[in-house]
Amino acid sequence: MKKASSNDELLPLDNSAIIYPPTVARYNAHVFRLSARLNVDVDPVRLANVAKRVLKRFPYFAVSLHQGFYWYYFLPNKKPLEIYKDEDYPCGYFHLKKGANGYLFKILYTTRSISIEVFHALTDGAGALSFLKTLLAYYFELSKKEVGEDPHILFVKDKVASEEGEDAFERFYRPRSALFASQSEAFHLSQKSFYNDMVQAISARISIEELKRLSNNHQVTITEYLVALLIEALQALQAEQVSKERRYRPIRVSVPINIRRIFNSITRRNFSLFVAVGIDPRLGYYEFGEILEQVKYQLRGSVNEKGLGLQIARNVAGRRIALIRYAPNVLKKPFMKLLSDFYGDKIYSMTLSNIGNVNLPGSLKDVVERLDFFLSPNKKNRVSCAAIGTNGYISLNFTSLLTEDVSFERKVLTALVERGVAVEVATNRIIEGE
Amino acid sequence: MAYCVKCGVKLEAGSTACVLCNTKVLASKEVIGKIEYPLFVKEKAKGKSFYPYFDKTRKGIIELIIAFMVIAEVTLAITAIALQGAFSPWLAMLAVAAGGLYILVGLTVKPNYPKVASYYLIITALLIIGLSFFIKASLWPQIVLLSLAFYWAVGVFPWLLSKGKRFWSFLVVSFAIALFLVLLDALIDNYLSWSLAIALPTYGVIIVSLAFSAIRIRWGKPSMTDIILSIILSSCWGVVAGDFFHLRSIGSEHFLTWGFSPFIVALLLLIILLLTATVRKVRNFFTTRLT
Numbered sequence: 001m002k003k004a005s006s007n008d009e010l011l012p013l014d015n016s017a018i019i020y021p022p023t024v025a026r027y028n029a030h031v032f033r034l035s036a037r038l039n040v041d042v043d044p045v046r047l048a049n050v051a052k053r054v055l056k057r058f059p060y061f062a063v064s065l066h067q068g069f070y071w072y073y074f075l076p077n078k079k080p081l082e083i084y085k086d087e088d089y090p091c092g093y094f095h096l097k098k099g100a101n102g103y104l105f106k107i108l109y110t111t112r113s114i115s116i117e118v119f120h121a122l123t124d125g126a127g128a129l130s131f132l133k134t135l136l137a138y139y140f141e142l143s144k145k146e147v148g149e150d151p152h153i154l155f156v157k158d159k160v161a162s163e164e165g166e167d168a169f170e171r172f173y174r175p176r177s178a179l180f181a182s183q184s185e186a187f188h189l190s191q192k193s194f195y196n197d198m199v200q201a202i203s204a205r206i207s208i209e210e211l212k213r214l215s216n217n218h219q220v221t222i223t224e225y226l227v228a229l230l231i232e233a234l235q236a237l238q239a240e241q242v243s244k245e246r247r248y249r250p251i252r253v254s255v256p257i258n259i260r261r262i263f264n265s266i267t268r269r270n271f272s273l274f275v276a277v278g279i280d281p282r283l284g285y286y287e288f289g290e291i292l293e294q295v296k297y298q299l300r301g302s303v304n305e306k307g308l309g310l311q312i313a314r315n316v317a318g319r320r321i322a323l324i325r326y327a328p329n330v331l332k333k334p335f336m337k338l339l340s341d342f343y344g345d346k347i348y349s350m351t352l353s354n355i356g357n358v359n360l361p362g363s364l365k366d367v368v369e370r371l372d373f374f375l376s377p378n379k380k381n382r383v384s385c386a387a388i389g390t391n392g393y394i395s396l397n398f399t400s401l402l403t404e405d406v407s408f409e410r411k412v413l414t415a416l417v418e419r420g421v422a423v424e425v426a427t428n429r430i431i432e433g434e
Numbered sequence: 435m436a437y438c439v440k441c442g443v444k445l446e447a448g449s450t451a452c453v454l455c456n457t458k459v460l461a462s463k464e465v466i467g468k469i470e471y472p473l474f475v476k477e478k479a480k481g482k483s484f485y486p487y488f489d490k491t492r493k494g495i496i497e498l499i500i501a502f503m504v505i506a507e508v509t510l511a512i513t514a515i516a517l518q519g520a521f522s523p524w525l526a527m528l529a530v531a532a533g534g535l536y537i538l539v540g541l542t543v544k545p546n547y548p549k550v551a552s553y554y555l556i557i558t559a560l561l562i563i564g565l566s567f568f569i570k571a572s573l574w575p576q577i578v579l580l581s582l583a584f585y586w587a588v589g590v591f592p593w594l595l596s597k598g599k600r601f602w603s604f605l606v607v608s609f610a611i612a613l614f615l616v617l618l619d620a621l622i623d624n625y626l627s628w629s630l631a632i633a634l635p636t637y638g639v640i641i642v643s644l645a646f647s648a649i650r651i652r653w654g655k656p657s658m659t660d661i662i663l664s665i666i667l668s669s670c671w672g673v674v675a676g677d678f679f680h681l682r683s684i685g686s687e688h689f690l691t692w693g694f695s696p697f698i699v700a701l702l703l704l705i706i707l708l709l710t711a712t713v714r715k716v717r718n719f720f721t722t723r724l725t
Contacts, residue, residue, distance in 0.1 A: 088475070197484055334493075337494025
């Protein structure tokens with residue numbers, strides 16, 4: 001810690017963020033990207049000025065990460081906020097001290113897009129979406145009247161509510177018992193394929209209407225339908241990649257849930273929890289309908305105040321135990337690295353994060369062509385999936401560390417095509433035939 | 435914009451192949467289209483891809499061991515300070531450091547025998563040097579250090595040389611054994627007693643015998659029986675030479691005492707080997723003439 005006086009400005013990490021700084025690594029970047037594709041050219045000078053203004057409305061984002069004796073913590077970052085030309089791979093590892101002038105997020109631009117890449121310790125997808133929408137609203141000079149009741153967009157002149165920067169996990173914590181339950185290791189895709197740290201993305205654009213039609217046929221939500229599609233593809237790939245049935249592992253997809261609406265919170269920091277949804281192919285082959293049933297039952301069974309409250313209790317209680325609380329950070333760091341494997345990466349086959357359909361206010365609808373959302377994959381879960389919808393289309397984005405293997409993406413997308421859904425793909429991969 | 439005929443997906447304008455199956459698009463330029471602002475930047479990465487040596491889990495284990503080492507060292511130091519000289523922490527601290535380093539070498543050094551063995555030998559040598567300070571013994575630490583150096587020369591160094599340099603490794607190993615015997619003698623007795631009179635001549639006999647066997651193995655076509663007999667023969671010569679030089683060093687009138695039986699065995703084996711070789715030569719001579 002720099003000075004005693006700086007203790008007043010010290011901002012502790014929220015309860016779900018504490019796992020990210022000790023476990024960040026080249027192949028475990030914990031970075032996600034939100035991107036807005038525009039139909040007008042971006043003016044970088046204007047964007048830089050607007051970004052500085054907007055950041056004042058998000059003081060809890062204007063921080064840098066520091067390592068204390070007991071915990072990591074945030075301190076206000078006085079360095080200038082810079083914007084960067086988007087010319088590298090999405091969701092790559094960035095140095096937390098030097099990568100973005102000490103900030104834990106990067107504002108990136110191309111001729112026709114504005115993106116933010118965020119280190120997950122700072123906020124989650126919903127918090128970042130609020131920042132991006134505010135940035136766009138200011139960039140296109142939207143008035144309060146035009147914005148209307150959009151809960152994501154904040155105005156610089158409005159006072160910063162204390163709840164916006166709070167650790168909502170602490171507020172909604174209720175002590176519960178039966179905290180930790182371990183799970184067996186899940187199936188992981190293509191562990192023998194070549195990989196590197198240059199994140200390869202495949203973006204699929206699908207009509208929300210068509211996807212709704214399909215999911216309505218089965219009386220499930222779009223998220224549930226997408227999760228089932230991923231599980232179906234994983235099941236098929238496990239059958240191809242694992243020779244003996246007795247070596248099959250459960251297939252689990254981790255689905256982050258934005259719990260702000262459930263707990264009525266307006267925090268812009270992390271306030272989402274993960275629900276693991278899956279099947280166990282050791283019990284036999286699951287038809288798509290059966291997978292959908294499982295997903296529906298498991299997801300709906302977990303997303304309720306009591307179930308999520310238990311997870312909050314698990315997050316918060318761990319931090320409150322004196323032995324953990326007062327253990328030096330040098331001890332906590334390695335433990336967290338190991339625990340993140342046992343309670344995180346190992347037990348999930350992959351992650352699907354769906355931000356949902358994003359409503360854009362007023363004239364933003366006319367200038368923003370599409371939104372995209374990307375998650376960084378990691379060494380264990382080498383393919384990640386993220387979805388976001390706007391203007392009648394959903395962007396289903398796969399990010400992968402695998403250099404050549406796109407069998408998973410192909411299985412998922414062709415399954416949609418076979419069900420009569422038009423899928424438009426784009427990629428940053430250098431394709432062999434090109 | 436074109437569609438992939440195999441996957442059925444619609445491709446981004448300008449794409450000439452499918453991203454999912456690499457199938458080439460066989461359509462006109464008008465159908466493929468042109469994209470002014472692609473969704474992704476397709477430039478090659480600025481730097482090379484980077485593969486860190488330690489993954490997250492291994493890094494965690496390494497950090498954990500270092501943390502425990504530091505905590506143990508600090509605890510020992512504090513205990514010693516608190517007990518005001520009643521407890522000497524140095525030995526325990528040394529043991530903790532050595533133990534930690536042994537584990538860390540296994541986790542950090544690439545699994546390469548000469549490298550790992552060299553590091554382990556260095557740590558052991560440092561541990562012995564440290565121990566010798568506390569125990570105030572002089573002889574056995576020196577012997578152990580000498581033995582470690584000897585092991586490195588005999589058991590590690592040959593693996594550092596390439597396959598084409600086997601002769602050099604044989605020379606180094608032979609010289610190291612001789613040097614070890616001399617130095618061991620010098621350390622134990624403070625002067626050269628048994629090494630020059632008994633050990634080195636005996637060793638010389640074994641080397642010569644083994645060299646003959648090696649020459650046979652290299653240029654002949656020895657059977658497994660030949661190799662085993664050669665080894666037994668060299669061992670017998672060694673025992674005989676040991677007895678012989680020992681008797682000379684004590685001024686005995688006897689030619690051999692307990693080495694007599696191995697001497698007979700060695701002679702018999704030598705005769706058998708010579709006979710076998712001769713019979714083979716003769717048989718070869720006639721068989722080649724006949725055919």
